[in-house]
Amino acid sequence: MTVFKVEDLSIGYKDKTLFSNLNFEIKTGILTSLLGSNGIGKSTLLKTMSGLLDKTSGSISIDNNNIDTFSIADFAKMVSVVLTHENVNKDLTVYELVKLGRQPYTNWLDKLTEADENLINVTLQDCEISNLKDRKLSQLSDGQLQRTFITRAVVQDTPFIFLDEPSTHLDLYHKVKLFKLLKKLCIDKKKCILFSTHDLDLALQLSDDIMLLKDEKFYHNTTTNLINQGVFDRFFDTDDIVFDKERKQFLIL
Numbered sequence: 001m002t003v004f005k006v007e008d009l010s011i012g013y014k015d016k017t018l019f020s021n022l023n024f025e026i027k028t029g030i031l032t033s034l035l036g037s038n039g040i041g042k043s044t045l046l047k048t049m050s051g052l053l054d055k056t057s058g059s060i061s062i063d064n065n066n067i068d069t070f071s072i073a074d075f076a077k078m079v080s081v082v083l084t085h086e087n088v089n090k091d092l093t094v095y096e097l098v099k100l101g102r103q104p105y106t107n108w109l110d111k112l113t114e115a116d117e118n119l120i121n122v123t124l125q126d127c128e129i130s131n132l133k134d135r136k137l138s139q140l141s142d143g144q145l146q147r148t149f150i151t152r153a154v155v156q157d158t159p160f161i162f163l164d165e166p167s168t169h170l171d172l173y174h175k176v177k178l179f180k181l182l183k184k185l186c187i188d189k190k191k192c193i194l195f196s197t198h199d200l201d202l203a204l205q206l207s208d209d210i211m212l213l214k215d216e217k218f219y220h221n222t223t224t225n226l227i228n229q230g231v232f233d234r235f236f237d238t239d240d241i242v243f244d245k246e247r248k249q250f251l252i253l
Helices: 042-049 072-076 094-105 114-126 142-155 172-188 200-206 223-228
Strands: 003-013 016-027 031-036 057-062 079-082 160-164 192-196 209-214 217-222 241-244 249-252
Touching: 003 042, 016 042, 016 057, 016 192, 016 209, 016 217, 031 042, 031 172, 031 200, 042 160, 042 192, 072 079, 072 094, 079 142, 094 114, 094 142, 114 142, 114 172, 142 160, 142 172, 172 192, 172 200, 200 249, 209 223, 217 223
Parallel strands: 031 192, 031 209, 079 160, 160 192
Antiparallel strands: 003 016, 003 057, 209 217, 241 249
């Protein structure tokens, strides 16, 4: 089991600290959702954990190795990232984008081995987009494009995958398909997947663990424990929305 550990972490920007003294571990085989209101710091936390933003203080390690000591290539073999808005050439085909996930292993020269190509083809099937591999990104629906980015992350073959609001702009059907795919990857491939989302009901039903940023407090526990602790009972500052513990759903009165 590979462990990603955060100790006394503070996140934010030069003129503003969003959260301080964060301490938690995430492990392979676990699907964790990151919840919180708009602008509270979910993306900042994910980007800091991914090395895309500098931390204010604290340390981040993988199996007790500080990520500051990793080379770019070595870190790319441990953590793959899917952001909300990625600048990508839409003239690329699905296969061309997905194979970029192998770059950390090819010295960035784009020369694939037979094993690389086999991994790509198997992953295309596992993520249910093998029928799209010759299609250009410009021809994909939002759901298909999101699956393509996730497939690239899986092909990168890292123990940790971080996703920033992967279900944005998807209808309910494709959200469910996406969340079930993430769950399947954790179970079958032993990935540790951490994703931010505003789809509370789906996250509560499918996530093993939940991280919650709320009112300058940080919560991290199993979904069941957080529900039993009543963390979601007053999630919204209104009496018009209540949480049903049995259904793991929010209800409108």
